[in-house]
Amino acid sequence: MPLVADATEKTGQTANGEPLGDLRRLVEPDLKKVNATILERMQSPVALIPQLAGHIIAAGGKRLRPILTLAAARLCGYEGERHIGLAACVEFIHTATLLHDDVVDDSHLRRGLETANAVWGNKASVLVGDFLFSRAFQIMVADGSLKVLKILSDASAEIAEGEVGQLLTANNTATDETAYMDVICAKTAVLFAAAAQVGGVVADEPEERELALRSFGMNLGIAFQLVDDVLDYSAEQAALGKTVGDDFREGKITLPIVLAFAQGDEAEKAFWRRCLEDLEQTDQDITEAIRLMRKYRALDEAMDRARSYADKARQALAPFPDRPEKTALLDLAEFTVARRF
């Protein structure tokens, strides 16, 4: 399985230049076990399953969500091994949603590589996603904690609700900030929250601390998604060879658009509707979109919100004693809103 061996190597790097370095170094031995568990548990007598799953799992993901589980457990002084399997679960759930997302968005590239649906077709991607999702539940059942099962089945249902919600807000310029926040909480932040909370559950932390970890994950996840949505319009992204304006071209309604649209005059609102509802776009429209976002400080405003959620995430860790994991998680929250690419 050379694909996954590659992935294991990649996780040792500072992926995409991000200073996950400290955090990754702290959890490195655990993360190696997580990668081994992922490799072992994605096997199936049906050879296409590990082939396709290996492709996406190896495709350079940062393993951010399982790292949250690992770091949260260690932050709580947990010395056992349960967090390994559960971190793999979290990654399987995430991977299943990515496979289905790429089908739903008809994406052909992810992190610069061909998507699984581009290589093996939509059918296989849908079904292997279903397999990984089921496999995640098998791992949880073997772990045996109904509390963990509740946290992650609740998260899965909310993720699906968020994804359907995103379908409904797409191409709809009437989407307001509340609808946008509902979608990103559900589709992104809830799994960050669950991943961190599970670390506290295996460590048998009192409820207050378990919920503090959940709050850290939730606020971090919101900040992460807000920044992701801003970066889709960032020039630095273009300088790094990434595409600018993918969300715009798809008519995805993110916070910068919500804010710029709300303050726009009638002509500007007509521009947004043509581009995002009718999807009638010229190559120059993305430049005009960014100009309007700057005019109304929509990107700055969205980054301000992101910073405020990152601060909340940091504050959530107040009850925990100073440990290297705490410092690394605080740094992660800070970096999430400092990254420019």
Add this chain to the structure above:
Amino acid sequence: MPLVADATEKTGQTANGEPLGDLRRLVEPDLKKVNATILERMQSPVALIPQLAGHIIAAGGKRLRPILTLAAARLCGYEGERHIGLAACVEFIHTATLLHDDVVDDSHLRRGLETANAVWGNKASVLVGDFLFSRAFQIMVADGSLKVLKILSDASAEIAEGEVGQLLTANNTATDETAYMDVICAKTAVLFAAAAQVGGVVADEPEERELALRSFGMNLGIAFQLVDDVLDYSAEQAALGKTVGDDFREGKITLPIVLAFAQGDEAEKAFWRRCLEDLEQTDQDITEAIRLMRKYRALDEAMDRARSYADKARQALAPFPDRPEKTALLDLAEFTVARRF
């Protein structure tokens, strides 16, 4: 939710003229509660979810799998209410796989009605399937039995494996009987098995009886799928206004084809390859396919196998005392292989 109210009414009928009558009458009060639970638990603040889920759940399904759970529990003398929620779970898992199947097969009709993907698109069908699947696990978690969770998460993983396996056997005339049986066990019989077994688990039956129920479900499921695959080539089906040869047109390799292909001469093998691998078909080819199946008794042979599995299913119920549920389940196995449409 008028759609689901319709469905509740339909379940009281002898659907498609099938003599599920006795069984359905026996579990009718429970089945009403299952339908109410389905209606309640498919709700979501995201309105498209109950809309789309209601469409497929109401589309005239026979509720065969939840009925197995209900009847198995009652056969064991179970007097509680846990089988209601778990029967709803089983139907949610089944519905999620149907939604994904219709996307994977690009189907536009199911039971004479437009499929959910035809009405709302593939994206929504994939995501609502994910939601129903997650919701099934939430219900199981609330029920609180790790044993049930294991049975149904194992079943879900196997179903996904079976569906991927089916992708791989499609258009492949080298598929042998073992590969075909693996696929139908996993994609169909495993959920029948799990549905029946769960009825025994809630009744706290000794393991031997629980496994007898599982064996009943498994063998019934195999018989059911074998018959389904034969009926795709049956003239009676045509007389009832259903389409003949859907599997053939898709290049799906089912047992009648496996058997006819294996016995065919080179010219006949070339015919099967052209039709099923290259999908180069004329309107007359289905007639020729049926002629070749008759020549080698492939349809009769497949029905013989189905009858043998139905017998095994009936034998599996031997340990159980005579009760109306037992008689009705024995009749169900008999009917499954007697139905001609």
